[in-house]
Each structure stands twice: as C-alpha cells, then as structure tokens.
Amino acid sequence: MSAPAARRVEPVAEVPISVTVNARAVEAVVPARQLLADFLRDDLRLTGTHVGCEQGICGACTINLDGEPVRSCIMLAAQVDGSSITTVEGLASEGLSPLQQAFKDNHGLQCGFCTPGFLMTLATVDPDEYPGTDGIREAISGNLCRCTGYGGILQAVRTAWNRVEDG
Amino acid sequence: MKPPPFLYCRPRAVDEALAVLAEHGDEARPLAGGQSLVPMLNHRLARPGVLVDIGAITELQRMERRASDWLIGATVTQRRVERHSLEGCELLSLAVPFIGHRQIRARGTVGGSIAHADPAAELPAVALTVDATMVAAGRDGQRAIGASSFFAGPYMNSLADGEILSHVIFPVLPSTTRCSFKEFARRKGDFAVAGVAAAVDITDRVVSKARLTAFAIGSNPVRLPGAEGAIVGRSLDAADLDTAAEAAAAEIEPWDDIHGSPRYRRQIVAALLQRALQEVAP
Amino acid sequence: MADAFVLGSRPVYTGTHVTRRQDDALLSGRGAYVADLRRDDMAEIAVVRSTVAHGRIAAIRTAEAAAVAGVIAVITAADLTDVSPYPNFASAYTQTPGTFPLAQDKVRYVGSPVAVVLAENRYIAEDAAELVEVDYEELPAVTSLEDALDPDSPRLFEHWPNNRLLDLQPDDSEAAAILAGNRVLRRRYKMGRHTAMPMETRACMAEVRDGRLHLWCTNQHAHIARTTLSYVLPMAERDIRVVIPYVGGGFGLKQHLYPEDVVASWLALRHGRPVRFVEDRAEHMIAAAHARDHMVDIEAAIADDGRILAMRVQVVQDLGSAEIFPGAWCPALTTAAHMTGPYDIGHCAVSVAAVATNKTPGGSYRGFGVPEAVFALERFIDEIAAEVGVDRLDLRRSMLLQSEDLPYKTASGALLDSGSFAESFEKVVELGEAAHRRAAAQHGTDQQSRVGVGYAVLFEGVSPTHHGASAHWAGHESCSIEVLPDGGVRVASGVTDQGQGTTTFVATLAADALGVPIETVEVELADSDSTPYGLGAFGSRQAVIGGGALLLAAGEVRDKVKRIAAHMLEATEDDLVIEAGRVHVAGSPEPAVTMAAIATRAVIRTMDLPPGMAPGLEATARYEPELMEHVPDERGRINASASYANAAHAAVIRVDLGTGEIEILDYILAHDCGRVINPPIVDGQIWGGIAQGVGGALYEDLRFNDLGQPQTAFMDYLMPSALEMPEVVIKHFESPSPNTPLGMKGVGEGGTVGPAAAIGNALAHALAEFNPQIRETPLSPAVVRAMIPDRGAAT
Incomplete structure (x- = not known):
C-alpha cells in the first residue's frame, strides 16, 4: 500500500470517554471490559437502568443511545465515547412524562423491574412506525415482562399514543 | 456474567485497525456492533486479549448505490438498512426485520452478522441467495470473496488472519426477480428454527432462474439445487410447489437441537419453501 | 363472617382503582432493588458451581483464586464449621436431604454451589471463580422421574433407602371397589419442567451494624427468612434484621432461603464488610428453583354417560436434587388436593410420591401443583367424552358443582363454601363458542391450518397453610x-x-x-x-x-x-x-x-x-383462619386453604399444519375471587397469570440430557413476549366466601393454572381428525407437528 503509515493505535486497559448522559456531560476513565449498564449503574449511580440477563434478551437495560433504543448490557462503556445517552432518570425533568403517567394510570407495571426498559424503548421509537395495537406489540417485543401479561402495558401505550381504535 | 479482562482500542481508519490486528495476531479480535460478541464475552465464551473496536471507522459505514449493486460497509447497522429500503435489494429488506429486535438492529451491523456466520442468522442466507460479494481488507489490500466460499462452518468465515470484512456488495436484481424470505422462530426475534430465502426470476410466467436457500438447519446456509431444478421452467402451480418442497426436504441434512429434530426441520423447510414459492409465483 | 371483619362506616376506596403508591x-x-443498594466498602461474591450432575468432590483447590488481586476470601463447605444444615421439620414422613449451604462431599446437580469467592467487585470475583479447581469423581446421574422411581437407580442420598423423599399411599379401598365394578379408563399426563423466571434475579446484601446482621434480600418473607437464618447460621434471632426492598417479581421462586443468603451473611459477619450477591441470569437458570415436572396417572370408573364415579390417582413430582428450604414436595400434595376439580366426584384416592433426581432443585412457583391437576383432569374429561361419545361440555355440566351443592367438601377434603363453578363455565362457553365460530369463519378455508376451542374449569385453593411446605409454620x-x-x-x-x-x-x-x-x-x-x-x-x-x-x-x-x-x-x-x-x-x-x-x-x-x-x-x-387445616387426616384429606377461588378458561387457537405452531386467537377467562379490592390489580394478576400459564403450556421447557447437563439456556427459555400473548377477555364473578374477611379469596394463581388444560383441549379439538394424543406439556411446535401426518393427509 502506498498510503502513509497508519497512526499507531495502542490498546489500553483503561479507556477515557466523554459522553452526554441525561443532558449532562460526563468525562470518565472506564475499565476496557466494563459493561455500559454497569458504568451507568455503578459509576453514575443511575440505577434505574436494570440488568435482567446480561445477554441482550430481556430488554430491562434498554436505554436511548443517540436516538436509538439499545441494550446497555451488551455494550461496553468504552464504545459510547462521543455519544449521547438518555436513561429512565432523564425521561422527565420533574414528575412523570405522559408515557410514564399512562403506565401509572393503566396499571402498566407490577414489580417495575422491566418497566424502565419498556419506557426507554417506547420513548425512543417513532409511534408512526408501529401502527395499531399489533404495532405496539411489535414495538415492545424486545422487552420481556413477567408480571403483567402485557395487558396493562398495551393499554398504557394506547393511551399515551392516543390509540383507541382497537384492543 | 462479566467479560474477562482485555485491552481495547478504537481506531479511526482501516489501516490503523489492520496494524493492531497484525501486531496482536490471534489475540486480537475486531468488534463491530457487538450484539453477538459482547454476549459471548459476558458468557466468557470468547476471550480476546485485544478488542479492536471498528465502530468509529467512517469508511466502513458507507452505503452506496452503484451501477449494478449496493456497497454496504461492514459497520452499517441493520437498522439503517431497515430504514432505507434498498431498491433492487428486496431480499435484504425482507430479511432484516427478522433479525433480533429493534434494539439489536440498532447496534447490530451487516458486516458483523455476516462475518459472525451464525448458522441461524438471516444475512448469511441472503448473501448466499443473491451471490453477494464479501470484500476483505488486509495489509496487502482488498480481496473479494464470493458468498459460496465465504462461510466456512458454524461461526466460521474464510477471512484470513489479520483481515477484516470491509464491505459487502449486494447485486441489484432485475425487476423480473421476485423474492421471498420465510423463517420459523419460536418467538418473533428469536433465532430461526429453520428458514428459507428465495430469489426467483420469472419470464413469460415461468421460472427462468431460481436461487433457493435454507438456513438454520446446519453449519451454514445452503442452496437447494434440487428444489431449484424442480421449478426452473415451471409455472409454480400447486404440484410444482409440492415437488420443490419434497426435493428441499430430501436434499438437506438438518441438525438436531432442543427446538427441532432433523425430521421436524425437514418438515418446516418444506412448509416454508411452499409458502415462499406461493408468494413469488406468477 | 364474624362482625370483626368490617370496613368502616363509609368505605370509599375498596373496590375502586386506587393507583399504586410505589x-x-x-x-x-x-x-431501589437489592442490586441497586451500594455501600462504600461493599464486597461482592461469585459462586463456583458444580459442572457435573452427580459426583463426589475429591478435591477443591482455591490457592490460585485466592491469590488474585482484589480477592478477599475463597471459601468452601469446610470453612463453614459453625453453620448448621437446613432443618427438616417433616422427618416424620419425608427423607431428609440434610442440605448444607455449600456442597459437602457430594454434588447432586449442575449448578450446586461448591465454593464462593469474595472480592472487591463482581468482575474480579468471576475472574477468581474461574481459577477454583474442583476434582469430581463422577457418579451415574438420575435424570428423570421414571428413573428415580426405579428401585435400582443410583441413590442421590446414601442414607435414604431409595430416591423417594416422600411416598404417601393412603387407603384407596373405597375407590378400588368402585373401579372393580365399572368401566375403567386410564391415562397418564405429564407437565414439563419450567419455572417462575422473575425479571429480577435473586440478590442479597448482608451488612453488620452494631453487632447485628442486616440482610437485604429478595426473599418473599422477612420473618421466615430471619428465623431460618437463625437456625442455619446459627445465631440469636434478635441479632438478625431482614429487609425486603423493591423486588422484581417473586412468583414463589423467592420463597426459598437460598444458600447464597446464608453464605453472604456468614461472610459479612466474618469479614466485617458488607457483602452483596447478585445472581446472574446464567446462574439463575441452574441454581434458582425449578418447578412443575409432574406425572399424574389417573384410573377412573366411568358411568355410561361418561361421568366419573371414582378415581384412583398417582401423583409423582420430580424434585430435582431436593436440596432446598423449605422443601419442595408440597406441590405434589397440592396436586392431590385438586384432583377432583369442581366436580361432584365422590371418591378420589390419591397416592403421592416425590422423588430426587440430579437436576436443579424444584421449588415453589405460582400455581403450585394446581396446573398439573387441572391439566390432567381437564384433558382426561375431554378424553372420556371422546371415548364414550358424549359432548365434552355436557359431560362437564353433568358433574359440575351447582350453587345448591355448596358448601361442598371434596373427596380430597377441600371445603368449597362458595363459588360460581357452573355459572363461570357457562359464560366462557358462550364466549368461547362465539369466538370459535368467528375463527372458523375467518380461517375455515385455509388448508394450511385448523382452528379449535378448548375449555378448562377449575377451583384453586388460595390462602393455604405453610405447613404443607415447611411442616413448621402454620397460616x-x-x-x-x-x-x-x-x-x-x-x-x-x-x-x-x-x-x-x-x-x-x-x-x-x-x-x-x-x-x-x-x-x-x-x-x-x-x-x-x-x-x-x-x-x-x-x-x-x-x-x-x-x-x-x-x-x-x-x-x-x-x-x-x-x-x-x-x-x-x-x-x-x-x-x-x-x-x-x-x-x-x-x-x-x-x-x-x-x-x-x-x-x-x-x-x-x-x-x-x-x-x-x-x-x-x-x-x-x-x-389465623379457623377452618384451615395443617395436617391431613388418615386418608390424606385436608382443607389446607382458607379459601377457594374458581375460574373457567377458554382458548381459541389456530394450528399451523406446516410448522405445528399454535397461535392463540382468543383467550377468555371467567374468574371469581370473591370480594374485589382493586379491579385493575385483579385484572393484572389474571393477565400475568395467563402469560405464565401460556408460557408453560407452549414455550418454556427446562431440559436436561442423560448426563444431567442442563440444555436450556436463557435464550432458549421462551417466555412469551407481547407478540405471543393474546388479548384476554376477563369476566368477573363475585361469590364472597362466608368464611373469610370481607368474603375475599386470593387472586394470584387463577390465570396460571388453566392455560395448559384449555390450550391442550383446544388442540385436541383442532386436530380431532388426526386423533392426537395430548398428554404432555409443553406443546411445542415440534411436538404438535409430530401429531400431524405429512403432506397429502393434511392438505
């Protein structure tokens, strides 16, 4: 190859990152292997992001990363350098957002452990991409709930998304 | 379920990544979206000494319509493909929604899925069906690998040591090609128990060319030459569908796991292939 | 009920939707859940678990692990010199596993805790746990209930005469006499192994303050946990405080006081630092209680019109290794107590065995033996109807308890003092038949599928004694x-x-x-x-x-x-x-x-x-409810619950003939839990219960191979998502109990116990032309597909 020699990149055990979390700028040095969920929970004390499986299946740890819902248990903290994150703690500046209120009003939660993951998925996706109740089911299919059987959750989302057409 | 210790770097250019990979040899492993690799780290099933995060390399994020194909960079996310329906790449568009869930597709990459070569994954099946070309980048430059030789067994590809997958070239199919993608998973978003992909050219109401693939039945996706042969020149009526389904069930050698015996997988492949062909029939 | 149980002059909240305060x-x-609690000087543990199903521990080498930077201690059973085994208060009628918090000498399931690493954080603890080397002398594994019943099978516990922890054979002469003089039908039903799988895994944090042990944990009982710790650690109960903060679902799985709770407490006391254990999901799959795994053999004397005149039943529960406290045999007893269903079946003799196998210990899970009884009996009734040639609905009608039959004491001793058995059944039949007609109209021309409707009607003992499980606490x-x-x-x-x-x-x-x-x-x-x-x-x-x-x-x-x-x-x-x-x-x-x-x-x-x-x-x-009994009579009869709720289920399903997949089109449930306190909470319990019942009926399956190695990882443990759960129609009946405060009855289980039976019966209906044998759960697509002949016959 004729290009000049590549910049030398040194693998490290401790990684400096800059990230925006709930509109707050955070600078940190994280262990290379630290999971993003653990960084949020242990280092930033944002324990509303729950860890249910650590293998990207249950959805409890879902956060908003640069506008997309992602699973924070299968990302490394090091990977979010330069990104912007919202967690459940950042959903409302005070009180409850309309979505959160709809969950409360429609008994959309029981034990509450999976709830932040549902909220972060729903708060991040575009409702228009998920029409009708079937659309809501599709939107939340990556989040497992073991208490509600989803009835209260569907009703909460229909309320929050102004859908009365079916259900 | 915490990852074992490793060193980490985040190069900004392919050359930088290749240099680190060369320096650390077998110890080093590229990290794309991480949707398969990080769970493996958490299970301690993977123990790389060095993780080379290729997520910040902009040249791997290209997505371009070219004269007769689409060039899709290795770290283009599945979500990005889902959002833009790629004209001429219908099979890819049909397959992507089957990958995991929205949260997985947001991080999961086209190249990562193909390089990971999970036997039950959708994109390797698409690549095989449409004869996509995988382009590897190594210290000696780029190298094209056809889909039929890229997949080298379960979770194995034919990239050489020190190479990374740079991009995938999906040919744009003619408008006479009809596509269908069917998979059966226990729940939506789960890995397939079995699946089929079909790209069938119809000329004058008969099949002029057929590319049929079954996946999640063995080490890698496989083309179904027997079923393909059975429908070329046919109009895809009910009897043709039966013949093709029987041929497919007979020519695959499915494996056994807790979700299905070989016999069951043959039955599903037959049923799914019938449905796929019904969909593309003239 | 006595006037003591009254609301005040003007109740305004009871019976309305009071939103929840949490x-x-x-x-x-x-x-803040347990995993969210944090102390500055907190240490964390990781558990070294057995990789073999059955074996003797020849050696444990911990030195390399102990040398890892950040490791505080590595302990094995040998270090717990001052700890007592879990007690067994049921030794009069059960064998004693002698469970110790860490494996002594032998391991009896993959996942059994063998050693524990205490380290500065979980990452380091896991690094070190990998370095603990355990040598096992492997022994042949007993991996199924049938194997365990075989008197020649290897014994899990050398001091037992066989692998039967419990073996109760009450006098069945009355039933036998009736069987001898009538047409007899015999069937065997099995319910597979699945479990609660709460979204929050188990967790605890132990901290010593002012000489007292404070344990924050996910257990379902603060006081029973405290007392049990005082027995096992052992230490004065006054020196222990147990706190249960927010818990992410229990469903019975968190009823048990697990080894990690004891070990974390012991380590906190020994090392003077707060100690936290947060179970990861991989551990949860093998080390938190499993459930179900029952076999029910029914022999029944049948009248010409199909009515059941008498039943003789054998219930066998696979306990796994039985190393759990409280013990896990009580679901089998509960199955026995529900074998007559809400039917007028005068004679029912049930023998009960609970056997040890080299699998994860079974334990409590919502439904607790009742789904097994309902699946067996309700499938059996549909099979009788088919065999005798009578309508399955009329057959139920001819046996169902009517309101004038109440109060009614079942042959198993349950006192049904109130209920809407026939009424709730007729309601779901009306709605179920209509839904089936709609489904048939919509899908009837589809050659690739069949539709069917199935029913289940049931009663469920709620608010029971604890004595059946612990032989210690009452109610x-x-x-x-x-x-x-x-x-x-x-x-x-x-x-x-x-x-x-x-x-x-x-x-x-x-x-x-x-x-x-x-x-x-x-x-x-x-x-x-x-x-x-x-x-x-x-x-x-x-x-x-x-x-x-x-x-x-x-x-x-x-x-x-x-x-x-x-x-x-x-x-x-x-x-x-x-x-x-x-x-x-x-x-x-x-x-x-x-x-x-x-x-x-x-x-x-x-x-x-x-x-x-x-x-x-x-x-x-x-x-303490007066009518609740704690010990059965000489014929095994017991009124073990303070109240009995009832429900009727209908499932309308569509079966894909190509893949064997079952899609639930409609699910209808009529439920009666007496006086309702909070309607949305009651509905939420029912929906959630149905989801768990559907999971067990169709999706969830904890499998082991012949070596006793677990085959179901979390990714294969298929809890229903929103796409697998149907819309549910709930109809409420309110038959207040005359014997409970305000006439209330518990609502937690009614959704869970019916789906396997209703869906199984719907499947039999849908596939009637193929005469399928539907006697086991889960009804996975592969199992269903095997009931369908290959192409040609089907289309």
Missing part, C-alpha cells in the same frame, strides 16, 4: 396499626410486596377500615425490625389473611376512636360515623372531631381521656 418511584427509576398473618398524634396512620404488617400491589391494598383497607384519607396512611412492610411476625407472600394469601389481621387491628383502633370521640362530642358511640378522618354523629356532619384531636388526646393529652381509659391509639392483631 409507581412514581418505579416509573422514574428511583425504586397466620399479623398487622399493627398506630394513629399518630396528627391523625396520620402507620400500618405495619407481615405481608410483603413483590409487585402484586400489596402495599396499596394494605393502605386501601386501612383507610376504609379507619375512615381516613388514604394519603394519611403510611404502610410499613417487609422489615423484620419494624413489622410484627408474619408469614409474607405465598399462595395468594395476603389479601385474605393479611387483610383479616388488618381488619382486626383496625377494628380495635376504630372502637377506641369512637369511644374517645363519644366522650368529646358527648354522644353515643353507636351513633358515630368516621369519614375522611372526622368523627361525627351519623346524619349531622357538625360538630365533628378530627382524628388528630382524638389521637392527640390518646397519646399526649392523656389526662383528657375518658376516666379509666388507657392511653394509646394502636393495636396489633393476628389472624
């Missing part, structure tokens, strides 16, 4: 109520909240029983230091029994409020009403005295109390 915190991420619950000088109310109870809404129902009943605004009621649960001794959450008991204790305590407080108010108002107690925190004469809102004025007089200005009245405005009460 929700604001939970919705904004402020609810009471407790409540303390104190009115503070400003009129605010503090309620402390032994019940606990894993998300069911316990806190909210306690506040609801207390507010109505005392006549105060609900906002003025503070509820304290699940801290053994600040609540009276109670038994907590199991068997859908908390509203009934916890509610009973609450109403008794509130009644005492209310009486005193009225006495003081009568003195202040110069009125007669009987003329007074309490509403919105004010006491006045009925019909004239003024003059009134406030709860604050009354309480101030009761605890501060005590010189102003009526002459002779003792100071204070508080009461502690305990409620």
